[in-house]
Amino acid sequence: MARETIFALSTAPGRAGVAVMRVSGPRSAEAIRALTGAPAPEPRKAALARIGDLDRGLVLFFPAPSSFTGEDVAEFHVHGGRAIVEALMAALSPFGRPAEPGEFTRRAVENGKLDLTRAEAIADLVDAETDAQRRQALRQYEGGLAELYEGWRAELIRAAAWAEAAIDFSDEELPADTIARAHAALDEVRARIERHLDDGGRGEILREGLLLTVVGPPNAGKSSLVNALARRDVAIVAETAGTTRDVIEVRMDLGGYPVTLADTAGLREAAEAVEVEGVRRALARAKAADLVLLLLDASSEAPPPDVKADLTVWNKSDLRRRDGLSVSLKTGEGLDDLVAALTEKVRDRLESRGEAPVLTRKRHRHALQEAVHALTCALAAPADRPELLAEELRLALRALGRITGRVDIEALLEIVFKDFCIGK
Numbered sequence: 001m002a003r004e005t006i007f008a009l010s011t012a013p014g015r016a017g018v019a020v021m022r023v024s025g026p027r028s029a030e031a032i033r034a035l036t037g038a039p040a041p042e043p044r045k046a047a048l049a050r051i052g053d054l055d056r057g058l059v060l061f062f063p064a065p066s067s068f069t070g071e072d073v074a075e076f077h078v079h080g081g082r083a084i085v086e087a088l089m090a091a092l093s094p095f096g097r098p099a100e101p102g103e104f105t106r107r108a109v110e111n112g113k114l115d116l117t118r119a120e121a122i123a124d125l126v127d128a129e130t131d132a133q134r135r136q137a138l139r140q141y142e143g144g145l146a147e148l149y150e151g152w153r154a155e156l157i158r159a160a161a162w163a164e165a166a167i168d169f170s171d172e173e174l175p176a177d178t179i180a181r182a183h184a185a186l187d188e189v190r191a192r193i194e195r196h197l198d199d200g201g202r203g204e205i206l207r208e209g210l211l212l213t214v215v216g217p218p219n220a221g222k223s224s225l226v227n228a229l230a231r232r233d234v235a236i237v238a239e240t241a242g243t244t245r246d247v248i249e250v251r252m253d254l255g256g257y258p259v260t261l262a263d264t265a266g267l268r269e270a271a272e273a274v275e276v277e278g279v280r281r282a283l284a285r286a287k288a289a290d291l292v293l294l295l296l297d298a299s300s301e302a303p304p305p306d307v308k309a310d311l312t313v314w315n316k317s318d319l320r321r322r323d324g325l326s327v328s329l330k331t332g333e334g335l336d337d338l339v340a341a342l343t344e345k346v347r348d349r350l351e352s353r354g355e356a357p358v359l360t361r362k363r364h365r366h367a368l369q370e371a372v373h374a375l376t377c378a379l380a381a382p383a384d385r386p387e388l389l390a391e392e393l394r395l396a397l398r399a400l401g402r403i404t405g406r407v408d409i410e411a412l413l414e415i416v417f418k419d420f421c422i423g424k
Contacts, residue, residue: 003071005031005096006103009085010423016080021088022423023096024104028072031095032059040074054087055079069104070111101422109405116405117145120361124207126421131256132350136206136360144357145364146404148196152189153400159185160393179383186393190375193368196356203358204365205290206350209251209258212342213289215282215307218266220297221315224329226250226263229339255343257350262289267305283307291345298322311345313338363403370399 005025011018023031029040035054040061041047049059058077067073078084089098105122108114114122117140124137159182205211214222230250248263262285265278286292286307294309299319304312317326317334325341327334359365378392401407 003107006099007031007089007092007096008099008104008423009089010075011080013082013085014080015082019078019080019085021076021078021085021092022104023074023076023092024067024069024071024099024107025096026072027095028074029061029063031092032061032074034095035076035091046077051076051078051088052091054091055084065111065113068113069107070113071107099422104423115146117149117364117403118143123421124360129251130253130258132206133258136203136358139357140360145360148356149400149403152192153397153406155185155189156393156397156400159189160390160397179386179389182389183379186375186378190372190379193372193375196359197365197368197372199358200349201359202350203360204362206258206358207360209260210291210346210350211262211289212254212259212291212293212346213262213264213282213285214293214295215264215267215286215305215309216295217297217300217302217305220266220295220300221329222266222295223248223263225293225295225313225315225327226261228329228332228335229254229261229342254339254346257343257346259346267307290349291342293342296322298326311341367399367403371396374399 003025005023005027007021007023010020010022032038032040035052036049036059038047038049040063041049041059043061043063043066046058046060048056050056051059055078057079058075060075060077062068062073062075064071064073076088078088102123105114105119109116109119121137121141125134125141128134128137214225216222226248230252250261252259252261264282264285267279267282291311292307292309294304294307294312296304296312296314298314298316298321312324314322314324314326315329318328318331325334325338327338329335359368374392374396378389378396381388381392398407
């Protein structure tokens with residue numbers, strides 16, 4: 001039974017110079033003929049056509065299986081007025097239905113055009129806010145993660161063949177090192193997965209944004225620093241101690257890296273209930289942060305608060321000089337040096353230290369942890385029980401296969417595509 005034809009606006013909604021309507025399914029070519037009065041143009045070549053009484057625009061046709069979804073695909077490039085887009089969707093309705101979020105990419109996965117890691121990378125490319133996020137997503141889209149995981153899977157399949165041979169031909173003469181070879185392969189793959197997992201979560205942090213928390217005593221200038229880094233007023237600045245009571249967050253691009261910057265209540269012994277809660281939240285946020293910046297008042301003789309910081313900065317350098325990184329948020333002196341130091345800290349935290357692609361999702365991490373556990377159990381299996389070794393190997397292979405979608409594909413599709421936008 002042929003699948004339904006689907007269509008959706010693939011460009012952003014609203015007024016624009018150009019809008020692209022994408023159609024996928026068995027009636028794509030029929031839709032072109034009905035709307036233009038001519039057959040589908042030569043594959044992958046744009047043709048200028050009058051599209052009914054709606055507009056003049058470009059029409060493209062990508063026949064199956066040489067298309068993004070693996071199905072017949074049509075594209076209508078029209079002027080981006082809302083009335084034109086709505087009329088075009090109405091004209092396409094007799095040939096199909098509006099697509100669900102992520103349905104084009106989902107069909108590409110189901111038709112073998114993409115694996116799940118590359119499908120997830122498409123969502124990351126669409127959502128990328130910084131250059132570092134774009135680079136990471138593009139590397140994954142080009143197959144870096146899939147190649148890594150499929151390589152491990154191929155090695156485990158060979159080891160599984162040796163284990164199965166020991167079971168199926170137990171009464172026959174097999175090389176004495178059959179199980180030993182399997183163990184060596186498993187141990188090597190397990191070690192590589194463990195190194196891959198030991199990444200500090202940098203890929204996931206880069207996708208979601210690094211959490212940078214500014215802490216310090218009252219009136220050190222934390223809110224002024226947050227405003228200066230964000231380049232807009234996001235926090236109230238006043239000389240009254242305890243002005244900031246709750247955590248205030250702002251998203252920003254720091255040297256191409258996504259950062260969620262948090263301003264917090266001043267750290268001191270507080271008596272008033274609301275301020276006590278503010279201090280508690282500040283300490284909790286510092287504990288959960290990926291990086292902590294401790295801002296101190298250079299003109300104050302008070303001891304610094306007892307908090308672990310990745311970077312300590314002295315404010316009010318116009319009043320007094322201190323050893324270490326200093327700024328004057330009043331004059332702007334030293335702010336460029338602070339931004340450079342922060343960017344270096346963020347880069348060290350997020351950039352991969354090797355050539356291999358990094359983990360980007362908790363789904364991948366959980367599956368890899370399952371694979372490591374299964375391989376550990378396989379290596380612990382008695383030498384005279386190859387069936388136990390083989391069973392644990394099957395579990396490890398299943399865990400790796402879930403990452404790319406080789407197994408449990410239907411159960412994974414809803415998880416992977418739940419946050420996709422319409423038109424992708």
